[in-house]
Amino acid sequence: MTAVASPEIRAKYQAVIGLECHVELKTATKMFCGCVNEFGGEPNTHVCPVCLGMPGALPVPNKKAIELVIKAGLAFGAEIPNYSKFDRKNYFYPDMPKDYQISQYDMPLTQGGVVRFWLPDGTRGECRLTRIHLEEDTGKSTHAGSGDGRIAGSEYSLVDFNRAGVPLMECVSEPDIRSAEEAVAYLDALKRTFVELAVSDVKMEEGSLRCDANVSIRPVDAQTLGTKTEIKNMNSFKSVQRAIESEISRQIGVLESGGRIVQETRGWDEAAGTTHVMRSKEEAHDYRYFPDPDLTPLEIAAGDIEHLRAEVRELPFERFERYADGFGLSVAQASQLIDNPSLAEYFDRVASASSDPQAGANHVLGELSRLANETGIAVADSKVRPKAIAELIELVAAKTINSKIAKDVITRLWAEGGSAKEIVAKEGLAQVSDPSTIEAFVDEVLGSNEKIVADIRGGKDKGLQFLVGQVMKASRGKANPKLVEELLRKKIV
């Protein structure tokens, strides 16, 4: 059982966390054969002699996958050595067709780099990367009859090799993360970056992102690291957060009760909300890595690296800084845009055509997103050109129209496209700011609402907003609401 430590006790400890993320790459074909790389499908239909590990079959590396890993590394400022190789990681498992996995041991495709991230409250953090290497995924086992879905005690197991040989990139971080929230923020940063670069779909539910966490704790003033445990089986960002929190609490509990942390691999149990021992350090495999003799070493030309570097444009974190620090958008707005790259691109076009990016974000994330949800058409695919929104922003800023009319104009733009200015002109939607014109509407409303006027004079100020509404209605929304209120007050007093 995990006892929840008091805040005072928790404050005595610092958590030290490193993450190992497996990310399935978005390539057309598998890593070492021509089979389609696609989630799902009838079991064992996306297979061939190579990814089934048939006798005599040989691997041929997928160039695109190598490029995607290099791109991922470049995104985080990693070093790309000009020489790399594939190694065999030897161990027996029924869903691993060759009983070895082609992976990379001591010469990964990328080394070093830094992942910068932001937390929901806007604070920033960073975590160094150790390396990113490329390997092949295994198949998927289903164990029947064991109750808990594990191989031990199962009656029989079924294996689906559709996933076997899918290119898998492993991102190993340094132990720079200090909390469960930071871990999730780090994962968000990876996810956003890989989506931006079209490196992966990064769907934890479909297993295209899998994450293990190395967790240890130490007294806040300690310089050395505590003994770590490795947490596995987390299948959502939420469960990563819960699992790490649970493990930190467990470790604090062990130390507080005079115990000792044992180096081991622990599995996260989503239902129980706790981790349990999977295997101890002593049971660790000797993988007998050695260079795969079926694959020649990779020589990566400097020119190719530069070519790939040119394809890495603005990254999510840079975009976040531009939005939050440059434009003053809220963390939520900035995150929302970044998580929808086509919307963000649309927003950027609006922002560059207008002088008020904040207003642009309000329109894009407000009315335009609402219409997109309603109609099922993405904002970027709609008839509304970013220039029209920029015009609209200028019209509101110049007080030519008010924000209510602005919404109506957006609806018109959504339906018909065209220019905001033209719609406003054609429909006579320009705001009326001429006091004499407004006065006529005001007098009309005052004349037919004598009781309310009397109430206001008697101190019941509530009625004023009703009268403003009535004047607006009479002017078909075009009157400048501020002027209306001013005039009403003047006349009633």
Next chain:
Amino acid sequence: MAQTAMEIAADVNARRRSAREVTREALARIERTDGDVGAYLTRLDEFALEHAEGVDARVGAGETLPLAGVPLAIKDNMCVRGTRTTCGSKILADWVAPYTATAVLRLLEAGAIPLGKTNLDEFAMGSSCENSALGVTRNPYDLERVPGGSSGGSAAAVAADEAVIATGSDTGGSIREPAAFCNVVGFKPTYGRVSRYGLVAFASSLDQIGPFARTVEDAALVYDVIAGKDPMDATSVDLPVEPTARHLRDDLNGIRVGIVREFTTDALPAVVADVYSIAYRELEKLGATLVDVSLPTAQYGLATYYLIAPAECSSNLARFDGVRYGLRVNGSDVTEMYEKTRAAGFGAEVKRRILIGTYALSSGYYDAYYVKAQKVRTLIAADFAKAFERCDVIASPAASSPAFRFNAKSDPYSMYLMDYYTIPVSLAGLPSLSVPCGAVIPEDGTRPMPMGLQLVTPLFEERRLLGVANAFEKATQHASKLTPQIAGARA
């Protein structure tokens, strides 16, 4: 003398004979003699006749095929779609390959007729064919003796006229040694010249497919068909392949033949050593100059090989686990199933090499064994490169003795020693062949047994290699001086 592949292809292309007729004769020949020889593990009579019909149709339509109608034996570690591919092992005794090896595909495409799959030491590990779990193959020149290995079935098939050409695979001498034992030509091209796709791996960095034939020209003809880059094999070399078969020299004028100081024949019995002394003099008579060259690190070849090859094999053979194909012996859980399957499925030599290899790669020993062996391998290759600054081709014995009697090599090391001359060449990846060069009557026998001369050239110098061998063969005609023991041979 039976027809060569060159002659058969010429006849079939000119429609003087049909591929079907050639095939029927070959199948009849197998029927008569293979009971004695035991070259084949699986016969493909139906497939052969069907394929022959296809070849006749293509020739009839005006195509000229380099191997039109040429009877072919395939070592049973190469996949042929829809047929059993056993590797001479109980673990794959009933495994039917779902695809065809690239080299085989190219041979079939070139018009060769697949007669069957030939016996081998289990997973190509051995030098006598005695490690096969599925059958005994006898040497056609003395049925009491081994055909050599591991490609013993292929060598015996060609020697017994049960095929005109055959495929072999050579990791440390598995084509050259049985060729020497069976009085045929056996040729291992440069590593990477021939695709390994569909060849069941023993040691991936050493395995190479090559031909057996009765003449150097025929071996060249097969090589021309199977050599070249294959997109399915990342280690196959993307270099142009110059055609060899019709471009072979028949003199040795200006050729410097290196005789390796460390490959002294002093330790061999005098009668065996004499065969080589005579062969070297024959090379001289053809215009060659003999030069003394040194391969100081070659003596470490065997030790190096028996770390690298088992290391790779321990990983390559892991897939035979009972999960997806091949033998399965059930256990109470998956680990026990693995253990029982592999215990029952693999023979002693395969197990020995898996154990050695697993040990050599294990944590704490990797640097001392595997890494060091790789370093020595580099030194051996450098020694060859240096030797080739002084000569054009290196000559040596192909094997340490002529074919021996069954069960004569009871300890593994004495068996390993058979490949003393071939293994360093394999480690260096060089092209090399064995061509018949004489015979001796062994002390424990009465029939003269053939011997092979190993020739080696620098990387990718296959045309030079085959040319030197051709000149030697044409001038000496050693192969035709012996008669196989089996009835009706060379009728």
